[in-house]
Amino acid sequence: MAMNLHDQVAAAFAQDGWLSRAEPHFRPRAGQTAMAMAVAQTIEVGGVLVVEAGTGVGKTFSYLVPSLLSGKRVVISTATKALQDQLYLRDLPRLVQALGLPLRIARLKGRSSxxxxxxxxxxxxxxxxxxxxxxxxxxxxxxxxxxxxxxxxxxxxxxxxxxxxxxxxxxxxxxxxxxxxxxxxxxHVNTARAQALEADICVVNHHLFFADMEVRDSGVAQLLPTAGVVVIDEAHQLNETGIQFAGWVLGTRQLQSFIKDALADVTLHARGLADWMQLLGQLEQAINEWRAVGGSSPPGTRLRWLGAAPETLSEAAWRRGLHGVGHALRALLMALAQVAETAHAVIPLYERGARLLSQLASFAQPVPDDAVRWLEVQRQHLRLMESPLSIARLMREHMGQVQEGEALPDPQKAWIFTSATLGDDEDLRWFTETCGLRNAQVLKVESPFDYQHQAVLYVPEDFPEPAQQAAHSAAVAQLAGDGAQALGGRTLVLTTTLKALDAIGSQLQQRFGMFEPIDVLVQGQGPKHALMERFRAGVVNGRGCVLVASSTFWEGVDIPGDALQLVVIDKLPFPPPDDPLVEARSRQLEVVGRSPFGDYMLPEAAMALKQGAGRLIRRETDHGILVVADTRLRTKGYGKRLVQALPPMRRIGTVAAWQAALQALETGEAAANPGCGDGGERGAASQDGA
Structure with missing residues (x-):
């Protein structure tokens, strides 16, 4: 009798199942098996499953094994091209080979790849x-x-x-x-798309997932309807990525490059069929007049845009400028439409102009309720931005029929969303609300790591307030430098602002200079992958390593083993209150009587803190110290909630305890973990695959 999916998955993850036969370092873990069983059940009955799987659970195998055994077409979307390559080149081939199934795997990236x-x-x-x-x-x-x-x-x-x-x-x-x-x-683009449509398993990335959906470009838009299982890995990045694509950006630079391409095209294919120079000249002049309306603000200004025009600008002048560009663009399009019959080559140009005109028209309408709009003034250009406040509506459209605002996913299809950080409450509301997944089944799988013994959380008792920027950054640099000196490098400093990045980076570089055996790497002073490779290598030619980085290094950075033993976070990572999106989300919550701080700022900070802290312990054999150099974690009422979002590490606060913890790491006492040598570390590494 054929086994159902539930039994097949249970057999795969058992003590002597085929995973342990195929993977020399595999050993069953309760959390990993529980997640795999939940995924299998969702695949069998259809629906939506949201899983937060702590670091070390090995979530990649938990969703891959049931997906591969299901016999359905699978689309997996992950956050970056690097993670996509890892799945396609490493994890999937290994499992497909172990399963002995004749499955075709493909990977699809965006055009620009x-x-x-x-x-x-x-x-x-x-x-x-x-x-x-x-x-x-x-x-x-x-x-x-x-x-x-x-x-x-x-x-x-x-x-x-x-x-x-x-x-x-x-x-x-x-x-x-x-x-x-x-x-x-x-x-190559066509070949990749054709292979993706023929494959049993296709790996895409979140950018492509949304870009294709929005422009209905062939690719993911054709793939999704045929898939029985859709897995969204690193799902915590979904909302940010989706918002970029669901929003509109229209800049005078785009219009200028349209003029340039139009001139080249009509000269080549439609010379003399209309007075092109006059039409293009009128459009150029209209753009310049419109740009002058916003030109009085200093470059880099972001103007709020709640009414008919961005704040501080004359409404009448703004509307005149916008309509002037619209009329000139429409006149050019009418001329292109007339010659398109004979000069087919201008059709793509016409379509591009029509897209620009419809975006322009949308900016002439009032701001939609669930969106935020602002104007960025640059040195030579204007950028009009509009963004939804969440991707809830977008996801509901992608996931099937929408009835009375509720998503009713295709009953035959399984949607699996997973990440190490999806919320700091039982319902994972931070994630499910922004994605409109109200009726999803939710599962939290704890990390198997022994944080009490593997890690220490140091929140200094006596430290400058974060508001005293210069003094605070100097103290962070001093503390991180002391730690790095004791450990011979092995230190990652994560900053919340670029200002702090520069200050802390330059102070550490001055301190360690040429004569100390420590290299100080600072984000922006080299390509990300080169900095990461040097940092991962640990001690090279007797020189240790410190990396000072901001936003993009807070997550997705995996440095197992001794190369990283100290993570210093300079401040609590609250969203910047003057960011237009942050302001608008806060206003939206106030309107419905909710607290912008408690319901938005705090969960956002908790998630970012959790991501940053997740860099420290990556394997069962790792040991380290997490420093959060922000006294608010001790003194404010909300500090408790933020500490609870972190893994359950042992907490210290005095300088003496900090020095003792450093010394224990230095002498390897903290790493005295009997019977778990190199093999255990590698085993965890090969199995995690996440």
Whole structure:
């Protein structure tokens, strides 16, 4: 008799099941098995499961094993391309091989990740003289292009995604020439999409998940309807990513580049068919007049926009400027529409202009209730921004039919959302509310680590107040430097602001200089992956390492073992109150009688703190100290709630206890964990896969 999914998964995770036979270091863990069983049940009956799985649970196996055994098509979305590659290149092949199932795996990234052969060919025909360094890099791409099967630029070491070269040799939706392209048959984007649609398991990332949904570009939008299981890993990043895509951004820079491309296109394909110079000139003039309306504010200003115009600007002048651009753009579009019959090549240009016009029109309407709008004034440009306050509505649309505002997911489909941090209450409301998952089943799986013995939380009793910025940063640098000196490096300092990053980074670099055997790395002074590689390597040529970093290093950074033993967090990571999104969310809560601080600021800080603290203990054999250099954790009433969000570490507060904890780490006393040597550490590593 064929086993049902529940029994198959139970057998896989058992003491002598096939996982322990296939994975030399596997050993059953109650939390991992519990999560796997819950995932299996959701896959069998359909519905939504939200799982917070503490560090070390091994959540990757918990969702992969039931998904692979289910026989359904699976789409997995994770936060970054690096995590995507890890799943595709490491975790999935191992499990598929162990299972002996003939499953096809694919990975799909956004357009900007793939080489465009048409654009590569155009580089050398460019009228603009290119920098010799850029040309050398293009030549490297050219060499690589002959041998690559995927066209994924991630295969090329040392090519940064944000580099000018990447932009030259990849396509966007706007500049892709479509099926008229000479390389259409060998197009890497098309090949990747075709493979994704044929695969049993496809790995995507959150950016692509939302980008494709919004523009209905072929890719994820075609994939989702055919999937029986959708897994969203690192789900705590979903709301932030979704908001970027569900929002509108319209800038005068976009309009200017449209004018530039339009001039090139009509000169080539529709010369003399209309008075293009006059039409483009009128649009350019309208943009300049509109830009002048917002131009009086200093660059970098963000103006609140609650009424018809952004605050401090004349309503009449603003409306005149916006309508002027609209009229000029419409006149250009009408001319393009008339010539499109004979000059087909201008159709993509017309469509792009029509998208810009409809965005412009949406900014002429009042601000929707569930959104926030603001204007960013830059040196030469204006950026109009609108963002929803949460992705609840967007997710409900993606997940199936919506009735009376409630999501009713396709009953046959299973949606699994998981991360190490999804809330600091039993219902995980921080996550479920922002994603509109009111009726989801919720499961919390505790970390298997023994935090009482593995980690110490130090909140200094006597320390400058965070409000005294300069004194506070200096004290943090002093404390982190003392710790690093005692441990020979092994220290990660996480700051909440760029100002603190600069102050603490420069003070530590002065302290350790050339003559101390410690390298001080500061975020921004090198590519993230290079900083991470150096930090992970630990002691190199007798030199230890300190890394000072801000926002992007608070999560997703995995440094197991002795390379990291001290994490110093400078301040409680509350959201910046002057950020337009933060302000608007606070206002929205006040309107319905809820507390912006208690219901929004505090949970946000708790989640960020939990993420930062999660960098310290990654394996059963890790030991370390977490310092939160913010006395509010002791003195304020809300401190207790924030401490409860952290793993249950032993707490200390005196300088003497701090020095004793450092000494214990230094002499390896704290690491005296009998019978759990190197093999145990590696075992946990190979199994976690998260």
């Amino acid at each position: 793939y080489l465009c052969l048409h654009r590569l060919g155009q580089v050398h025909q460019s009228k603009v003289a290119l920098d010799p360094q850029v040309l050398r890099a293009v030549a490297r791409v050219q060499d690589w292009s002959h041998g690559t099967r995927t066209g994924d630029l991630g295969e090329l070491p040392g090519l940064a995604e944000s580099s000018t070269v990447a932009a030259l040799v990849t396509s966007t939706k706007d500049n892709c020439v479509g099926s008229s392209c000479a390389h259409w048959e060998q197009c």
